[in-house]
Amino acid sequence: MTVRRMLALGGCALLVSTGSYAQTLSDADYCQELASLVRMYQRGNSPNAATAAALNACDTGNFGVAIPRLEEILTGRKIPLPPRS
Secondary structure, three states: OOHHHHHHHHHHHHHHHHHHHHOOOOHHHHHHHHHHHHHHHHOOOOOOHHHHHHHHHHHOOOHHHHHHHHHHHHHHOOOOOOOOO
């Protein structure tokens, strides 16, 4: 390969990798990540009514209700939140 071609390919790879880090998660994806963490840390225990309602809100697309509640549940348990980007 020529030096010019190698530099061009390296630049393309850099742009592609940088672009993927710059993207933020959609509300749906972020909500599902939060819900997965809550479910994982419950370890098969039945959720209380508030947690069940937040998980249901996430599953039905009511992200405005679900995300703050799920974040509150996780931070209350001192579980770090996943990054949005």
